[in-house]
Amino acid sequence: MMPQRLTVLGRLPGLNEIIAASKTHYQVYAKEKKVLTHKVESLARAARLRTISSRCAVRFLWYEANRRRDQDNICAGQKFILDGLVAAGVLPDDGWQWISGIEHRFSIDRDNPRV
Numbered sequence: 714m715m716p717q718r719l720t721v722l723g724r725l726p727g728l729n730e731i732i733a734a735s736k737t738h739y740q741v742y743a744k745e746k747k748v749l750t751h752k753v754e755s756l757a758r759a760a761r762l763r764t765i766s767s768r769c770a771v772r773f774l775w776y777e778a779n780r781r782r783d784q785d786n787i788c789a790g791q792k793f794i795l796d797g798l799v800a801a802g803v804l805p806d807d808g809w810q811w812i813s814g815i816e817h818r819f820s821i822d823r824d825n826p827r828v
Contacts, residue, residue, distance in 0.1 A: 717762050717803075721753060721828045725790030727782050746793065753797025762803045769804075770814045771795070776822040788817045794828065 726734070726745065735742040773794070775787050795807040804811055 719753075719757055719760055719762060719794075719798075721756060721794065722825075724778065724826045725749065725787075725793060725828060727786035728789035729782075729786055731789055746796075749790075749793035750796045750800055753794050754800040757798055757801035757803050762798075762801065764802055765804050765811065768811055768813045770816065771812055772816045773818070773828060775817065775819045776825065776827045777819065778821070778823050778826045780821065784817065784819050787819065790828065791815065791817075 726749075731742060731745075734745055771791075773788065773791055775784075775790075777787060795804065795812075798804045799807050
């Protein structure tokens with residue numbers, strides 16, 4: 714299958730922000746996850762991504778505005794992206810059966826942070 718590309722503009726919450734939200738009240742994180750998963754789902758549908766029919770590798774290219782967040786903190790946002798792709802029907806599931814590997818690369822773009 715040919716590679717597919719999806720761009721999510723802006724900055725997704727990092728692990729520290731996810732943990733902080735979940736400590737305030739479980740519904741705070743649940744609401745944030747629902748909103749971000751739906752955002753990715755809508756983007757995937759608008760991009761008309763094809764449904765994956767066999768195992769695939771996923772590559773994330775994270776463009777941050779600066780180097781303030783650690784890379785392991787940044788990539789926690791992959792949860793919203795993978796769940797959004799499942800919700801959009803691009804991935805049947807985000808488990809081992811469908812994803813053979815996940816790669817993360819990081820770069821700086823002060824004017825246009827995105828994934």
